[in-house]
Amino acid sequence: MTVIVEGVGLRKRFGLTEALRGADLAVRAGEVVAVMGPSGSGKSTLLHCLAGILRPDAGMVAFDGRRVDTMSDRQRTQLRRGAFGFVFQFGQLIPELTAVENVATPLLLAGQRRRTAIGAARAWFDRLGLSGLDGRLPGELSGGQAQRVAVARALVGRPRVVFADEPTGALDTAAGDDVMDLLVTSAHAQDTAAIVVTHEPRVAAFADRTVLVQDGLVDADEDAQLGVTR
Numbered sequence: 001m002t003v004i005v006e007g008v009g010l011r012k013r014f015g016l017t018e019a020l021r022g023a024d025l026a027v028r029a030g031e032v033v034a035v036m037g038p039s040g041s042g043k044s045t046l047l048h049c050l051a052g053i054l055r056p057d058a059g060m061v062a063f064d065g066r067r068v069d070t071m072s073d074r075q076r077t078q079l080r081r082g083a084f085g086f087v088f089q090f091g092q093l094i095p096e097l098t099a100v101e102n103v104a105t106p107l108l109l110a111g112q113r114r115r116t117a118i119g120a121a122r123a124w125f126d127r128l129g130l131s132g133l134d135g136r137l138p139g140e141l142s143g144g145q146a147q148r149v150a151v152a153r154a155l156v157g158r159p160r161v162v163f164a165d166e167p168t169g170a171l172d173t174a175a176g177d178d179v180m181d182l183l184v185t186s187a188h189a190q191d192t193a194a195i196v197v198t199h200e201p202r203v204a205a206f207a208d209r210t211v212l213v214q215d216g217l218v219d220a221d222e223d224a225q226l227g228v229t230r
Helices: 042-052 073-082 099-109 116-124 123-130 143-155 172-189
Strands: 003-014 015-029 034-035 060-062 084-087 161-165 195-196 210-212
Touching: 003 073, 003 195, 015 034, 015 042, 015 060, 015 116, 015 195, 034 042, 034 172, 042 195, 073 084, 084 143, 099 116, 099 123, 099 143, 116 123, 123 143, 123 172, 143 161, 143 172, 161 172, 172 195
Parallel strands: 034 195, 034 210, 084 161, 161 195
Antiparallel strands: 003 015, 003 060
């Protein structure tokens, strides 16, 4: 499979703290990769650099053969809106919008007509196991229901890569398993790569591959399997 997103020699410092110290990671199209590591290891910083949210101090980030780290802020914003999807620990749904409107948001931002976007978003609700809840506000959903809506929002535009930062961290085991099953099954069906930051082995077990981040570096044994270009 073709490498779709890659970071090589990534370094990132926050004040005196060096969060990344030359990290390498390559992810293939359609692959689900779990990124594990202790608190403060740099795993979320790695995710944010690969997603173009943070610009690394050194090293290279590439998506589909294009350099992300040298793009302008506007170009990176466009990339995140079109090619990337995001799932965060607490969902970050827009509280004033209904569940279906939240799912439709990426399509609306991409310029789709409202009727078309809402129709495409509503089609996800049977897959979510949330039939009949599309008109509810986020505050009227359980944590697991809201997070499934967040996963649908991330995937509705058929992104090339989904970045998920502790997507089950605020959920109980059963709800977390439901969310990961939805994320992995849908990503595979759409040939979407997914990078999932987690500290839970149970969550990592859903992925095709697991890498370990320690002290700002990707574990050497895992890195040797990636074929990262030096």
